[in-house]
Amino acid sequence: MRIADITKNAVDRFPVLLTKPEEVQAFLMQALTAYQDLAGCTRKQRVLAGDVQDGGLYVMPESCLALSSAVDALGDFVICDMSDDDEGNIILYINEPKAVYPLAVEYFVNLAYYADKPDLHVPNRIAGMIINYLECLIAMDNDDRVARVESAGKMDTSRTPTRLDRMAQKTALEEQFKANREIISLVSVHPR
Known part of the structure; x- marks a missing residue:
C-alpha cells in the first residue's frame, strides 16, 4: 500500500x-x-551476477537499514558486509567468490525513509x-x-x-x- x-x-x-x-x-x-x-520489516532482493560490480560490490536500495542474510542459489550462506560509499549509497560487499547466482539478499527496511515519499509502497x-x-x-x-x-x-x-x-x-x-x-x-x- x-x-x-x-x-x-x-x-x-x-x-x-x-x-x-x-x-x-x-x-x-x-x-x-x-x-x-x-x-x-524485511524485504528480499534478488541479486544477479551481472548486477554485481568488480570487487563484489552491489548497491542496495536506499530504504535498506541493515543486512539480515544472504544465500546463494544452492541455499548456502554468503558472507557479506555493508557500508556507505562517499556518495551516500549503501554498498553490499559480497565476500564469497564461490557463490552461485542469483543471490537472495534479505534486509531490514528503514520505514522512516518512506515518510516523505507518498508514492512508495x-x-x-x-x-x-x-x-x-x-x-x-x-x-x-x-x-x-x-x-x-x-x-x-x-x-x-x-x-x-x-x-x-x-x-x-x-x-x-x-x-x-x-x-x-x-x-x-x-x-x-x-x-x-
Missing part, C-alpha cells in the same frame, strides 16, 4: 479533523518508526497496523482539541475519549506490533 493511501485512510476516519497536515506528517513518521523499532501485511497506529496518534491530538472546543462551548465532553483511553489504545497497538515481529532467517554455514 502506498504511503499516501495509508495517510489518507487514517485521516478519512475522522469526521472532524482539527490536526494540521504537517502534524499528520509528523505522526506518520512516528508511526513508521514505532513499527520499525518494535516489529521490523509498504508491504500490505503491515499497512493496516500502521494505519491504526497513525489513527490513534492523530486521535490523541484531535481529541484534545475537540474536548477544548466542547468545554469552551459548555458542551458534554463525556463522549470524547480521554488521553488515558488513547494511551491504552496506543499501548495495545504497540503490543500488536511486537507480536508481529519479523522472523530473521536462520542461516547455517556449511563448509564447501
Whole structure:
C-alpha cells in the first residue's frame, strides 16, 4: 500500500479533523518508526551476477537499514558486509567468490525513509497496523482539541475519549506490533 493511501485512510476516519497536515506528517513518521523499532520489516532482493560490480560490490536500495542474510542459489550462506560509499549509497560487499547466482539478499527496511515519499509502497501485511497506529496518534491530538472546543462551548465532553483511553489504545497497538515481529532467517554455514 502506498504511503499516501495509508495517510489518507487514517485521516478519512475522522469526521472532524482539527490536526494540521504537517502534524499528520509528523505522526506518520512516528508511526513508521514505532513499527520499525518494535516489529521490523524485511524485504528480499534478488541479486544477479551481472548486477554485481568488480570487487563484489552491489548497491542496495536506499530504504535498506541493515543486512539480515544472504544465500546463494544452492541455499548456502554468503558472507557479506555493508557500508556507505562517499556518495551516500549503501554498498553490499559480497565476500564469497564461490557463490552461485542469483543471490537472495534479505534486509531490514528503514520505514522512516518512506515518510516523505507518498508514492512508495509498504508491504500490505503491515499497512493496516500502521494505519491504526497513525489513527490513534492523530486521535490523541484531535481529541484534545475537540474536548477544548466542547468545554469552551459548555458542551458534554463525556463522549470524547480521554488521553488515558488513547494511551491504552496506543499501548495495545504497540503490543500488536511486537507480536508481529519479523522472523530473521536462520542461516547455517556449511563448509564447501
